[in-house]
Amino acid sequence: MTLLEFALITAVYFYLVQPTYDGDGYSVLQFSEMAMTFAPYLMVAYLTSLLAADLKNAREGLEQLSDTDELTGLNNRRAFNKVLEAETRKAARYDRPFSVLMLDADDLKTVNDEFGHAVGDKLIISIAQVIDESLRKTDFLARYGGDEFIAILTETTADKAAEVAERIRASVENTSFSADGKRVASTISIGVSCYSKETGEEEVIMAEADRKLYESKRKGKNSVSH
Numbered sequence: 001m002t003l004l005e006f007a008l009i010t011a012v013y014f015y016l017v018q019p020t021y022d023g024d025g026y027s028v029l030q031f032s033e034m035a036m037t038f039a040p041y042l043m044v045a046y047l048t049s050l051l052a053a054d055l056k057n058a059r060e061g062l063e064q065l066s067d068t069d070e071l072t073g074l075n076n077r078r079a080f081n082k083v084l085e086a087e088t089r090k091a092a093r094y095d096r097p098f099s100v101l102m103l104d105a106d107d108l109k110t111v112n113d114e115f116g117h118a119v120g121d122k123l124i125i126s127i128a129q130v131i132d133e134s135l136r137k138t139d140f141l142a143r144y145g146g147d148e149f150i151a152i153l154t155e156t157t158a159d160k161a162a163e164v165a166e167r168i169r170a171s172v173e174n175t176s177f178s179a180d181g182k183r184v185a186s187t188i189s190i191g192v193s194c195y196s197k198e199t200g201e202e203e204v205i206m207a208e209a210d211r212k213l214y215e216s217k218r219k220g221k222n223s224v225s226h
Helices: 002-016 028-066 077-094 108-115 117-134 158-173 202-218
Strands: 098-105 140-145 148-154 176-179 182-185 188-194
Touching: 077 098, 077 140, 077 148, 077 202, 098 117, 098 158, 098 202, 108 117, 108 182, 117 140, 117 148, 117 158, 117 176, 117 182, 148 158, 158 188, 188 202
Parallel strands: none
Antiparallel strands: 098 148, 098 188, 140 148, 176 182
């Protein structure tokens, strides 16, 4: 844009200072003098455009980092809150459902105590991959903090979301890896809530998902509640 503005200004300048004589245009000397006059401005415009591009890339990079969980590479809670707000507005406007899954790894503390936090982190990464692979590209997954994950399933009813949650639960249960010659595995508890006009606020949707998650925990973990 900077270079285009410079080109426009240059064209206007050439037009305004064009000599009013009967010749066919500028002489080579006149053209060279004007080119030398504009050369420093062209350089400044070029450097300005490069600087603007670098600043834009840096700003986008910082924003991406601020929305990304360092351990798993998933979106973080900050990014999730922004998407939840936008999805709620869209659902209210077009009367389309969406569901929220709140997922919590069971007994991560036991793994940390027995194998150490490095293995616990590996388990979190493994669970994150399983969840991510079970979702569609249109869904949105984030690490909510610690051993908790949260997902938005776009245009999905509570019953369909419960089916997805059950598939995730089974996949996590059947996933394990080796550490110090022992198998490390975990299960996951999931709570499901669905947007409706009666529960349109983000806080209400989240509170319901959280309540359903703890219902799964009280049932003995490794379960889905909706």
